[in-house]
Amino acid sequence: xxxxxxxxxxxxxxxxxxxxxxxxxxxxxxxxxxxxxxxxxxxxxxxxxxxxxxxxxxxxxxxxxxxxxxxxxxxxxxxxxxxxxxxxxxxxxxxxxxxxxxxxxxxxxxxxxxxxxxxxxxxxxxxxxxxxxxxxxxxxxxxxxxxxxxxxxxxxxxxxxxxxxxxxxxxxxxxxxxxxxxxxxxxxxxxxxxxxxxxxxxxxxxxxxxxxxxxxxxxxxxxxxxxxxxxxxxxxxxxxxxxxxxxxxxxxxxxxxxxxxxxxxxxxxxxxxxxxxxxxxxxxxxxxxxxxxxxxxxxxxxxxxxxxxxxxxxxxxxxxxxxxxxxxxxxxxxxxxxxxxxxxxxxxxxxxxxxxxxxxxxxxxxxxxxxxxxxxxxxxxxxxxxxxxxxxxxxxxxxxxxxxxxxxxxxxxxxxxxxxxxxxxxxxxxxxxxxxxxxxxxxxxxxxxxxxxxxxxxxxxxxxxxxxxxxxxxxxxxxxxxxxxxx
Numbered sequence: 196x197x198x199x200x201x202x203x204x205x206x207x208x209x210x211x212x213x214x215x216x217x218x219x220x221x222x223x224x225x226x227x228x229x230x231x232x233x234x235x236x237x238x239x240x241x242x243x244x245x246x247x248x249x250x251x252x253x254x255x256x257x258x259x260x261x262x263x264x265x266x267x268x269x270x271x272x273x274x275x276x277x278x279x280x281x282x283x284x285x286x287x288x289x290x291x292x293x294x295x296x297x298x299x300x301x302x303x304x305x306x307x308x309x310x311x312x313x314x315x316x317x318x319x320x321x322x323x324x325x326x327x328x329x330x331x332x333x334x335x336x337x338x339x340x341x342x343x344x345x346x347x348x349x350x351x352x353x354x355x356x357x358x359x360x361x362x363x364x365x366x367x368x369x370x371x372x373x374x375x376x377x378x379x380x381x382x383x384x385x386x387x388x389x390x391x392x393x394x395x396x397x398x399x400x401x402x403x404x405x406x407x408x409x410x411x412x413x414x415x416x417x418x419x420x421x422x423x424x425x426x427x428x429x430x431x432x433x434x435x436x437x438x439x440x441x442x443x444x445x446x447x448x449x450x451x452x453x454x455x456x457x458x459x460x461x462x463x464x465x466x467x468x469x470x471x472x473x474x475x476x477x478x479x480x481x482x483x484x485x486x487x488x489x490x491x492x493x494x495x496x497x498x499x500x501x502x503x504x505x506x507x508x509x510x511x512x513x514x515x516x517x518x519x520x521x522x523x524x525x526x527x528x529x530x531x532x533x534x535x536x537x538x539x540x541x542x543x544x545x546x547x548x549x550x551x552x553x554x555x556x557x558x559x560x561x562x563x564x565x566x567x568x569x570x571x572x573x574x575x576x577x578x579x580x581x582x583x584x585x586x587x588x589x590x591x592x593x594x595x596x597x598x599x600x601x602x603x604x605x606x607x608x609x610x611x612x613x614x615x616x617x618x619x620x621x622x623x624x625x626x627x628x629x630x631x632x633x634x635x636x637x638x639x640x641x642x643x644x645x646x647x648x649x650x651x652x653x654x655x656x657x658x659x660x661x662x663x664x665x666x667x668x669x670x671x672x673x674x675x676x677x678x679x680x681x682x
Contacts, residue, residue: 197221197258199286199293202300203279204323206316209437209474209523211323214276215265218283220258229280231264240274243305244281251309251353256288275314277305278333281353282360295360298330299348309353311335319437321345333359380419382587387578390681391416394569396587397676399423400594401655402609403566403648404507404529406492406558408679411571413532414455417488420530421451423588424485425595431484434524438476438483451485454478454527458494465499469514469521479506482527492531493557500560503529507564531558531565566611566648568679594658610654615647622654628667631674649673 197220204211227245229237249255262280279301285291302320303311313335314320321332324345331346333356350356382392391407395416398405407413426449427435439446446452456465456478467477479487489495506512510526536546537554546554558565599608607613613622632649635641641649652673653665662669675681 197287197289199283199296201279201283201286201296202324202327202329203276203302204300204320205275206319206323206441207474207521209316209319209434209441210521211316211319213323213327214279216276216279216283217263217265218280218287219261220256220284220287221261223259225257225259227260227262229262229264231267240277240280243274243277243307244284246307247277247305247309247353248281248284250307251357253285253290253357256284258288260284260287274304275302275316275320278303278311278353278356281305282333282356285357291357291360298328299333300324300329300331301333301356303333303335305353311350311352311356313337315441316437318433318440322433322437380415380422380584382419382423382582382584383580385412385415385419385574386580387575388412388416388572389581391569391571392581392587394567394676395420396423396591397652397655397659398528398530398567399587399591400659401566401598401651402528402611403652403655404531404564404611405567405569406531406533406565406679407569407571408533408535408555409571410534411573413490413571414488416571417455417486417490417530417532418453419584420486420488420528421453422584423591424451425588425592427451427484435484438480438524441474441476442481452482453486453488454482455488455490458489458491458496460499462496462498462502466502466512467514467523469516474514474521474523476523477512479503479512479525479527480523483524485527486530487527488530488532490532492533493537493554497557500558503561504564507561529561529565531561532571533558563642563644563648566652567676569676570679590659593661594655597658597661598654610651610658613651613654615643618647618650622650624650624653624665624670628653628665628670631667631671635674645677649677652676 199218201216203214203216205214227241229241232240245255262283264276282291282296282301286293286296302314302317304314306312317334324332329345331348333348333350336349336351348356348359350359385392388411391411394405397403399420407416432449435452436446463477465478467480468475506525507529510524512523512525514521514523533555536544536551538544538546595609598610602608632641632646636646649670653669656669656672657665
């Protein structure tokens with residue numbers, strides 16, 4: 196009788212869970228029994244593992260084989276366990292030294308020919324295993340692990356993996372891929388539109404949300420917003436990479452992501468779907484740590500616009516299914532664009548103030564969460580090109596650095612994250628700076644929630660000026676940005 200155990204992991208949503216595979220080979224007749232998985236999944240894994248072992252040139256053990264997956268009852272999507280199950284069987288039959296399975300985990304799906312294929316959520320599973328104490332991980336060849344602090348064994352087939360496990364030579368780790376992709380889009384491509392460009396800079400400097408109104412190049416402005424935002428830090432980069440790995444389109448760029456779903460997309464496409472053991476990220480998660488751009492925002496379904504309130508407040512989206520409740524990161528900057536009316540500002544437009552108000556009022560549920568409103572105009576080729584993105588990005592980085600220094604020791608890093616209680620205490624403004632806002636508040640023109648967002652804007656404007664704290668001019672400027680008035 197022989198016994199072997201191998202480690203692996205599965206990913207449910209963006210949460211990794213360590214798994215232990217135990218294999219026992221005993222005399223008493225042929226048979227391959229797999230427990231701990233749903234029957235439909237177990238049957239498929241048994242067929243794949245047996246075919247992969249035989250087609251890789253190894254004899255199928257003549258003993259009775261019993262394999263159990265612990266903990267039992269994991270979701271049906273468990274093809275990531277194929278390699279671990281095959282390795283446990285081969286180790287039990289003497290093809291692999293048992294000592295090589297200690298502190299080593301195995302991830303990958305097996306083809307019938309023995310090829311080791313990529314799986315969803317590989318980066319997340321690797322991080323889970325490292326946290327659990329694993330020292331080395333066998334993964335499919337071609338996956339570039341990023342900042343995984345352990346030895347990596349990359350193999351393209353079961354035969355290659357067994358040869359590496361039987362060899363004393365260290366396995367080379369995959370080389371991380373470059374993070375660049377083509378030339379960056381630049382703000383110099385947009386002459387004129389000074390108000391929109393200024394709003395974009397303030398939005399980037401403080402992490403605020405922005406609404407652009409007009410028939411100008413809203414998409415071009417949105418595409419250039421990630422170029423003036425600071426690069427992703429290590430934690431955000433890891434989260435974004437794990438989310439995109441679930442879409443089978445790995446992303447390892449330091450530039451913040453931009454996601455721009457069309458208004459015809461369903462709510463499931465916007466918020467994600469959790470079903471049959473799989474999580475499919477929606478636009479709000481694909482925009483995590485970056486920008487979610489909704490062009491022609493009033494055209495989106497009411498359920499979508501209302502559903503954005505929760506991630507805007509909490510930075511996550513909660514998906515529920517019969518398998519349970521899952522929380523997924525969704526912290527993004529929201530950039531909305533809208534024409535002044537339903538006819539998209541055509542030359543034949545006859546919409547009056549009532550029709551225009553009714554059209555834009557579709558965004559009423561998001562209005563208090565949008566700190567900045569700015570007009571956009573068609574591109575004027577005779578206008579000056581304005582500053583390049585690199586110059587604006589330097590100012591944004593400096594402003595964010597000032598905010599981060601001021602907020603050191605707190606869980607917040609941008610002005611848009613400062614809670615109302617802090618704005619009333621440790622970040623309270625002078626009486627002279629508060630006077631323009633308090634007069635509007637007492638007149639009923641502002642709500643307490645609106646006042647909070649304008650105060651955050653004022654701090655951002657002060658950071659852009661390299662000032663110690665906001666002045667009366669900053670609060671008046673922030674008030675104009677809130678109302679969408681010319682600066």
